Amino acid sequence: MKTFDFGTDEEEATREERLVGVSGYHVTSEGETLIAYGLGACVAIALWDTDSKVGALAHTLLPRQESGLGASSGKYVDAAIQTMLREMVEEGAGYSSIEARLVGGADIFELKALGKGVGKKNASVAREELARLDVPIVAESTGGEHGRTVEFDTATGRLEVTTAHSDDVEVL
Amino acid sequence: MKLNVNALGTFYEMAREGAGLAATRLNSMSEFESRVKVTRLHFTHRSEIRNELDDGSEKVGIRVSMDGELSGTSLLLFDHESALSVAGALVDDVDDEPTNELATSAIVELCHIMNSGFVDGWADVLQAEIDVDAPEYVIGDTAGAFIDEDEFGNMHEELALVFQSQIETTGTEFGFEHYLIPEHESIARLFETQTDDEGIEYEKLAGFDQMAQHGATRVAENLSRMTGIEMDVDIRRINFISLDAIPETVPNEPLVSVAFSFSGTLGGYLLFLFDPESANELVAATVGDSPGGGLGAFEQDAIKELSNVMTSGLLDGWANMLDATIDHSTPAYSHDMGAAVVDPLIVGLSEVQEFAFVFDTRIHAVDREFDVDIYAIPDETDLEAALDRLDARRIDESLSHDVEETEFEAREFDADLVEEIAAGTFEEVEEL
Numbered sequence: 001m002k003t004f005d006f007g008t009d010e011e012e013a014t015r016e017e018r019l020v021g022v023s024g025y026h027v028t029s030e031g032e033t034l035i036a037y038g039l040g041a042c043v044a045i046a047l048w049d050t051d052s053k054v055g056a057l058a059h060t061l062l063p064r065q066e067s068g069l070g071a072s073s074g075k076y077v078d079a080a081i082q083t084m085l086r087e088m089v090e091e092g093a094g095y096s097s098i099e100a101r102l103v104g105g106a107d108i109f110e111l112k113a114l115g116k117g118v119g120k121k122n123a124s125v126a127r128e129e130l131a132r133l134d135v136p137i138v139a140e141s142t143g144g145e146h147g148r149t150v151e152f153d154t155a156t157g158r159l160e161v162t163t164a165h166s167d168d169v170e171v172l
Numbered sequence: 173m174k175l176n177v178n179a180l181g182t183f184y185e186m187a188r189e190g191a192g193l194a195a196t197r198l199n200s201m202s203e204f205e206s207r208v209k210v211t212r213l214h215f216t217h218r219s220e221i222r223n224e225l226d227d228g229s230e231k232v233g234i235r236v237s238m239d240g241e242l243s244g245t246s247l248l249l250f251d252h253e254s255a256l257s258v259a260g261a262l263v264d265d266v267d268d269e270p271t272n273e274l275a276t277s278a279i280v281e282l283c284h285i286m287n288s289g290f291v292d293g294w295a296d297v298l299q300a301e302i303d304v305d306a307p308e309y310v311i312g313d314t315a316g317a318f319i320d321e322d323e324f325g326n327m328h329e330e331l332a333l334v335f336q337s338q339i340e341t342t343g344t345e346f347g348f349e350h351y352l353i354p355e356h357e358s359i360a361r362l363f364e365t366q367t368d369d370e371g372i373e374y375e376k377l378a379g380f381d382q383m384a385q386h387g388a389t390r391v392a393e394n395l396s397r398m399t400g401i402e403m404d405v406d407i408r409r410i411n412f413i414s415l416d417a418i419p420e421t422v423p424n425e426p427l428v429s430v431a432f433s434f435s436g437t438l439g440g441y442l443l444f445l446f447d448p449e450s451a452n453e454l455v456a457a458t459v460g461d462s463p464g465g466g467l468g469a470f471e472q473d474a475i476k477e478l479s480n481v482m483t484s485g486l487l488d489g490w491a492n493m494l495d496a497t498i499d500h501s502t503p504a505y506s507h508d509m510g511a512a513v514v515d516p517l518i519v520g521l522s523e524v525q526e527f528a529f530v531f532d533t534r535i536h537a538v539d540r541e542f543d544v545d546i547y548a549i550p551d552e553t554d555l556e557a558a559l560d561r562l563d564a565r566r567i568d569e570s571l572s573h574d575v576e577e578t579e580f581e582a583r584e585f586d587a588d589l590v591e592e593i594a595a596g597t598f599e600e601v602e603e604l
Contacts, residue, residue: 021416038510038515062523111504118516122519
C-alpha cells in the first residue's frame with residue numbers, strides 16, 4: 001500500500017482549471033484558468049492585475065447585497081467586486097494596475113414575472129461599482145438574449161467568451 | 173414531523189460541506205483533482221432509490237451503518253471504471269477487476285476516510301454522538317448488493333429522505349456517488365429538535381407528491397396521445413436545494429427550453445427542457461417534419477404550445493388538489509446552454525429565498541431516445557402556505573375522481589392553435 005500525506009482538510013489541490021459556480025468567486029496568483037459556465041442574467045466580473053498577474057473571477061447573481069438573502073460575497077455584484085479587490089491586494093496585486101472585464105447580463109426569457117432587464121441591472125451595477133472604486137473596464141460582452149461561458153486564463157489575462165449559438169470565440 | 177426550511181438548509185449545507193471534505197480527501201490520496209459537482213437533499217419514493225441503485229451498472233465501494241442520534245446507512249460508490257482508476261492510483265498492481273485484496277483494501281480505506289469526514293461534519297453540527305460501524309466492502313449491480321430489505325423498510329415509503337452528492341474530476345470521466353439514507357424515525361427526531369412549530373408538515377408534502385406523481389403520469393399519457401410516442405414517467409422527486417446549485421443539476425449543453433411563471437395561491441416557475449433531438453422528434457410527431465430540419469419559428473411555436481398544454485395539465489391538477497387558483501403566463505422560449513436558461517429563474521427567486529423545493533420530473537419515451545425534463549420551482553413561502561391548506565381527504569378524493577383529467581383534456585394539443593400563435597393571432601392568457 002502506498003502512503004499518503006493528507007495535509008489539512010481545508011487544503012485544496014492545486015489545479016490548472018477551476019470552475020466558479022453561481023454565487024462563487026475565486027482569487028488566484030497561481031495562473032489558473034477560471035471558468036464560469038452558462039451565464040444568463042448572471043454577470044461574471046473578471047479582474048486582473050497586469051503587473052503581478054493576480055486574477056479573480058466572480059459569478060454574480062444579484063446586483064447589491066441589500067437586494068437578497070445570504071452572506072456569500074460572490075452572490076452580489078457590489079460585494080464580489082469589493083471582496084475580490086481586497087483579496088487581490090492581499091495576494092500581491094497593485095490596486096492601480098487592476099483592470100476589469102464584464103460578461104453576461106443577458107435577458108434569456110421574456111417573462112414579466114422576472115422583471116424587465118434583470119441582466120442589464122446586474123451589468124449596470126457592476127459598471128457603477130467599478131467606477132466608484134476607480135477600476136477601469138477594458139472590455140465587456142454583456143446584454144443580448146444569449147447565454148455565455150467565460151474562460152479566463154489568469155496567467156496571460158486572455159479571456160474567452162463562447163455561446164451556444166456560434167462556434168466563434170470572442171476574446172476580450 | 174414538520175420540515176422547517178432553516179433546519180433543512182442547515183442539513184443541506186452540512187451535506188454539501190461534508191461532500192467537499194470528501195472530495196478534498198480524495199485529492200489528497202490520489203492524483204485526481206476532484207470537486208463536488210452537486211449535492212442534493214431529496215425526497216423520493218423508496219422504489220426510486222432502489223431503481224437508481226439497480227440500474228445494471230456495476231458499482232464498487234463501502235456501506236456503513238450509523239447509529240445513535242443519526243441512524244441509517246451511508247453508501248460511497250464508485251462506478252466500475254472509476255474504482256479501478258482509484259485503486260490503481262493507490263496501489264501498484266490492479267488488474268481488470270477491483271477484487272484483489274490490495275485493491276479492495278485501498279478502496280475501503282479511501283471510502284472510509286472520505287465517509288468519516290462526512291459523518292464527523294454531521295456530528296459537529298448536530299452536537300450529537302453518531303456511532304459508525306466498520307465499513308463493509310460492497311460490489312454489485314443490483315440494489316440488494318448495497319441496501320438490504322430491513323434498511324429499505326426503515327425508510328419512509330412515500331417520501332424517503334436521501335442526501336446525495338456527486339463528485340467529478342477535472343479532465344477525467346469519473347463516477348462517484350455518496351448516499352446518506354437516514355432512518356425515517358431518526359430524521360424525524362432530528363427535525364423535532366431543530367424545528368419550532370413553523371414548517372411544512374411531512375405527511376402533507378408526501379400527499380402533495382403523491383398527487384404530483386399522478387399529475388406527471390397524466391402528462392405522460394397525454395403526451396403519448398398527442399405524439400403517438402409511448403411515454404412514461406422516469407424520475408419523480410422533490411429536491412431541496414440551494415438556488416445557487418440548481419444550474420449544476422442541468423446538463424451543460426444547448427437545450428430547448430420553455431419557461432412559465434405561475435401565480436395565485438401558489439407562485440413560482442415551471443421549466444421544460446428538451447435536448448434538441450427530442451425537441452425535433454416532438455415537433456415531427458405532432459406537426460410533421462420541419463422543412464429545414466431545425467427549429468424555426470413554426471417549430472418553436474409547436475414546442476411552446478405543447479409545453480403550454482403540459483403546464484395546464486400539471487397546474488390544474490395542483491390547483492384542484494389545493495382547492496385554489498393557479499394562473500400561468502404565456503410560454504417563453506429559449507434555445508441555449510442549460511445553466512443559462514435556469515439562471516434567470518434563480519435570479520427571480522433569489523431576492524426572497526436561498527433554497528427551493530424543486531419538483532423534478534423526467535418523462536421519457538419507452539422505446540426511443542426522447543425525453544423531457546420538467547422543473548417546477550414554487551415560491552417557498554407560497555408552498556408552505558399552500559400545503560398548510562392541504563386536506564389529506566382531498567388528496568384521496570382527487571386521486572379517486574381524477575379531477576384534473578377533465579381539465580387536462582380540455583387543453584388537448586391543437587395544431588391549428590400553433591398556426592394561430594405563429595400568425596400572432598392567438599392570445600390565450602394575459603402574461604402575468
